[in-house]
Amino acid sequence: QLSITATSEVETFCTPPFDYLLELWATQLPLDYPTALLSHLQPYLTSTGGMVGIDQAANQLAHEIAHQAQWNPVNFLGELNQRIYTQLSYQERETGFPLPPSLTWAQQIGTCRDFVVLFMAVCRAVGLAARFVSGYEEGSPEFEQALHAWVEVYLPGAGWRGRDRAG
Numbered sequence: 487q488l489s490i491t492a493t494s495e496v497e498t499f500c501t502p503p504f505d506y507l508l509e510l511w512a513t514q515l516p517l518d519y520p521t522a523l524l525s526h527l528q529p530y531l532t533s534t535g536g537m538v539g540i541d542q543a544a545n546q547l548a549h550e551i552a553h554q555a556q557w558n559p560v561n562f563l564g565e566l567n568q569r570i571y572t573q574l575s576y577q578e579r580e581t582g583f584p585l586p587p588s589l590t591w592a593q594q595i596g597t598c599r600d601f602v603v604l605f606m607a608v609c610r611a612v613g614l615a616a617r618f619v620s621g622y623e624e625g626s627p628e629f630e631q632a633l634h635a636w637v638e639v640y641l642p643g644a645g646w647r648g649r650d651r652a653g
Contacts, residue, residue: 506644508559515557516613517642527640530615543588544607552612559614563639566608567649570601598635605637605649615640619648 511518519527551569555561575595584590584599587607596604602618609616620635636650 506641506647508644509642512559512642515552515555515559515562517559518613519615519642523642527615530617530640531610531613540611541587541607543591544604545611547591548608548611551608559641562612562614563609563647563649566605570605574601602635602637609637609639617646 511520524531547566547569551565552562555565573594574590577595577597579597584603585593585596587604590596590600590604599618599620606616606618616637616639618635619638620633622633636648638646638648640646
């Protein structure tokens with residue numbers, strides 16, 4: 487019998503999430519990325535989950551929020567996050583692929599992965615690069631950690647910034 491025990495310590499550095507300045511050219515949606523940056527971000531600007539074309543519900547929601555946020559990217563992200571938080575209910579579904587954004591929005595219910603796919607589609611509809619991230623929620627060692635998903639959005643001048651339904 488072979489038994490291996492590994493112990494590790496992880497140190498994280500928490501920077502204030504809203505302590506940044508956007509590049510001057512990135513203060514209005516839709517963003518017009520410089521060619522060099524666009525080539526790196528292209529995978530994060532296209533449709534999600536094998537969907538063909540733009541999800542119409544996500545596109546409509548994106549333009550509604552962008553108009554309300556006066557096409558300001560930071561205000562847009564804040565409003566999108568709040569709408570998902572206040573209007574959608576969380577549902578546990580341990581297995582399966584994420585639902586299409588239009589279905590999640592129509593049903594007003596979903597898992598964290600459904601919310602991420604919706605968030606990404608809405609961001610991409612106004613030219614914001616967004617990616618799916620998953621890992622384990624931070625928690626107390628006494629409790630079982632749960633797999634979780636959240637979105638990161640690329641903001642020129644700030645880099646990749648995480649957003650979660652938590653508010």
